Amino acid sequence: xxxxxxxxxxxxxxxxxxxxxxxxxxxxxxxxxxxxxxxxxxxxxxxxxxxxxxxxxxxxxxxxxxxxxxxxxxxxxxxxxxxxxxxxxxxxxxxxxxxxxxxxxxxxxxxxxxxxxxxxxxxxxxxxxxxxxxxxxxxxxxxxxxxxxxxxxxxxxxxxxxxxxxxxxxxxxxxxxxxxxxxxxxxxxxxxxxxxxxxxxxxxxxxxxxxxxxxxxxxxxxxxxxxxxxxxxxxxxxxxxxxxxxxxxxxxxxxxxxxxxxxxxxxxxxxxxxxxxxxxxxxxxxxxxxxxxxxxxxxxxxxxxxxxxxxxxxxxxxxxxxxxxxxxxxxxxxxxxxxxxxxxxxxxxxxxxxxxxxxxxxxxxxxxxxxxxxxxxxxxxxxxxxxxxxxxxxxxxxxxxxxxxxxxxxxxxxxxxxxxxxxxxxxxxxxxxxx
Numbered sequence: 001x002x003x004x005x006x007x008x009x010x011x012x013x014x015x016x017x018x019x020x021x022x023x024x025x026x027x028x029x030x031x032x033x034x035x036x037x038x039x040x041x042x043x044x045x046x047x048x049x050x051x052x053x054x055x056x057x058x059x060x061x062x063x064x065x066x067x068x069x070x071x072x073x074x075x076x077x078x079x080x081x082x083x084x085x086x087x088x089x090x091x092x093x094x095x096x097x098x099x100x101x102x103x104x105x106x107x108x109x110x111x112x113x114x115x116x117x118x119x120x121x122x123x124x125x126x127x128x129x130x131x132x133x134x135x136x137x138x139x140x141x142x143x144x145x146x147x148x149x150x151x152x153x154x155x156x157x158x159x160x161x162x163x164x165x166x167x168x169x170x171x172x173x174x175x176x177x178x179x180x181x182x183x184x185x186x187x188x189x190x191x192x193x194x195x196x197x198x199x200x201x202x203x204x205x206x207x208x209x210x211x212x213x214x215x216x217x218x219x220x221x222x223x224x225x226x227x228x229x230x231x232x233x234x235x236x237x238x239x240x241x242x243x244x245x246x247x248x249x250x251x252x253x254x255x256x257x258x259x260x261x262x263x264x265x266x267x268x269x270x271x272x273x274x275x276x277x278x279x280x281x282x283x284x285x286x287x288x289x290x291x292x293x294x295x296x297x298x299x300x301x302x303x304x305x306x307x308x309x310x311x312x313x314x315x316x317x318x319x320x321x322x323x324x325x326x327x328x329x330x331x332x333x334x335x336x337x338x339x340x341x342x343x344x345x346x347x348x349x350x351x352x353x354x355x356x357x358x359x360x361x362x363x364x365x366x367x368x369x370x371x372x373x374x375x376x377x378x379x380x381x382x383x384x385x386x387x388x389x390x391x392x393x394x395x396x397x398x399x400x401x402x403x404x405x406x407x408x409x410x411x412x413x414x415x416x417x418x419x420x421x422x423x424x425x426x427x428x429x430x431x432x433x434x435x
Contacts, residue, residue, distance in 0.1 A: 005033065007094050011101040012038045013109070013276075015132050015238035016059050016061040016411060018068060021173040023130040027100035028176035033298075036069065038062050038324075039193050040080040040192075053199035053321050054233075055237060059191050060241050066188055080194050087116055096125050101133035105267050106359045107274045112149060133238055134264055135167045135246060138271035149265070150270045150374040156261050167288040168243050181219075201321050201355070204230035206240050213248055217255035223312075223324035224397035230322065231258075232356025235263070266364030268373055276363055276373070278344070285372030287432040291340040299415055300335055303403070306414035307385040309393065310334045312402035319402075321355035326392055332369035333383040338421040340428060343370035371429065379429040382422050 010027040017037075018024070027034050066076045090096065099120055104110060117127040118266075131137055142148060149155035152167050158271060169312045191197065212219070219227025234240040242260075249257035270276060280286045299305055303379055304315035313327035323331070329351075335346045348364040351357050367373025370379075393399055396406070405411045 004155045005094060005181075006097060007033045007035050008097050009035045009037050009090065009099045011099060012036065012062070013101060013104060013238075014063075014236065015102045016058065016065065017239050017241070017249075018065055019174040020241040020244065021099050021102070021238075022132040022171045023102040025171035025173040025176070026128065026130060027098075027284075028173060028179040031097065032179050033181040034100075034179050036065070036076045037074060037090075039077050039083050039086050040078070041082070041083055043112075045080075045195065048196075050196050051199045052196065052202075053201040054237075054357070055194070056191065056199050057197045057203055057233060057355065059194065059196070063188070063236060069177070069180060071176055072180070072197070073182075074177070075182050076188065077183040077186060078188055080189070083112055084115055084119065087119060091120075091123050091125070096120075096123075098126035098128060100128045100195055101130075103129045105134065105138070105271050107270075115219055120243050133235070133242060134267055135163070135242065136264060136268070138268055141268065143213075148268060150269075150300050152262065152375045155265050156258060159261055168247055170241070170243060191332075203355070204233065204322070206231060206234045208372050210248065210252070213256050214252045216253045216259075218252065220255065221326050221392050222398075223327050224393055224395075224401070228325065232354075232358075238355050238386065254369075262364075263358070263361055266360040267310065269364060270360035271307060276367065277359070280370075280372035281367055281374050282372050282376075284433050284435070285370065287435055288340075288342075289428060289432065290342040292342055292345065293339065296339050296415060297335075297341055299346060299412075300331075300341070300346075304412050304415075305334065307334065308396075308399040308403055308406050308411075309385040309389040312393075312399045315402040316349075317353050318369045321353060323354070323412060324398075326388075327398075328365065329369060330383050330385055330388050333377075333381075334367055336370040337379075337382045337425040338416055338418070343367060343372065345346060358435075375379065379433065380426055382425055384418055384422075386418065 008027060008031040010024050015021050015023065045055060062076065062078060066078070069075055073106045104113065113129065120127050136159070141155060141162060149158070209231060212227065212229050216227070216229070219225050227386070231240065231245070235242060246257070246260060249260055269281070271283065300310070301314060303311035305311055309327065310331050313323050316327070317323040332343070332346055335341050336343050343366045347362055350362055350366070354362065364373055368376045371377055371379035389399065399406055403411065
């Protein structure tokens with residue numbers, strides 16, 4: 001391929017796979033000479049540490065696609081920079097007929113795509129985007145009066161009512177890979193050239209999860225067990241097909257399906273109410289007088305609160321980039337209600353550490369725990385970490401794995417007494433919500 005060749009571009013973002021990729025399917029099926037593009041977006045990566053494991057995961061996933069394409073004598077165009085600047089350059093280098101991609105529901109992605117779409121339109125270049133990382137558009141699952149649901153249960157019922165075979169349809173993009181072309185100036189960068197280095201974190205596999213899905217309702221609450229799929233990072237970056245996973249859930253386990261629906265629910269909330277990124281979904285919760293003790297926040301982050309169930313979760317997160325879902329609820333409740341630290345502080349810490357960080361789900365989960373979100377736990381629901389441990393880690397298997405010094409003099413005394421913290425929380429929240 002030479003400069004100024006006429007091409008189409010498929011822009012990979014959070015859909016890092018060649019199989020059953022909706023936007024890619026239409027790009028390859030509708031045109032020839034398609035350049036596969038991935039941009040390491042410096043608007044995002046410049047704020048990340050150089051050993052951010054998620055960038056490494058993305059790099060590895062893009063490299064796997066590159067390796068597969070090379071077996072077919074094709075190659076990816078992988079660049080680093082601001083997407084707008086990259087597309088300005090590409091329009092100088094090629095005659096571009098159209099740009100294809102899959103949609104993003106997060107505020108940054110929506111604004112980025114709007115800006116690029118307008119620029120491409122000024123150059124008479126079409127911009128086509130498709131829904132791939134969710135099943136439903138933001139206005140497909142609504143109440144009968146046309147407004148969004150704020151409560152999950154009726155949302156879940158409506159979701160099941162309006163779900164059709166078309167929502168679960170596969171798009172065999174893998175059948176059309178011959179439509180790819182080789183960019184004229186292709187050099188696949190290494191991780192160091194992108195500005196990052198390998199982390200020490202091991203990434204969860206995406207295959208052979210059928211058994212876990214089948215027994216998910218029985219095993220998901222026990223953090224010492226391999227009872228959850230660990231597929232969050234693969235959903236976040238699209239290395240697996242959501243549609244295929246939804247089909248497995250429909251066929252095998254309704255509880256697992258519900259977890260996927262919560263993800264859709266929180267995405268819908270973020271779409272309709274983007275202000276939740278910085279503000280409470282229920283505005284009155286922004287009246288809470290948080291204590292925001294920085295020393296206690298550090299002890300929470302380090303897993304040194306003196307509450308083993310909390311500390312085990314925080315240490316698991318720091319070492320692996322993962323925390324069991326039951327423990328996420330316990331640690332979030334502890335921060336917001338025992339310590340009266342703003343949920344936004346905890347949300348930001350999880351956003352920095354979680355491999356499977358997804359803005360809508362992280363925000364929704366934290367606001368649920370704090371009581372400030374849609375369909376949230378009521379403010380007077382305060383997890384007791386000790387009773388949670390007795391119920392879900394009775395033999396201390398999970399705790400001992402992450403806190404070997406538990407029960408010894410090396411383990412700290414509780415940072416706060418549970419009964420006192422509970423009563424203080426109730427008083428503080430009640431005062432804020434009565435104004």
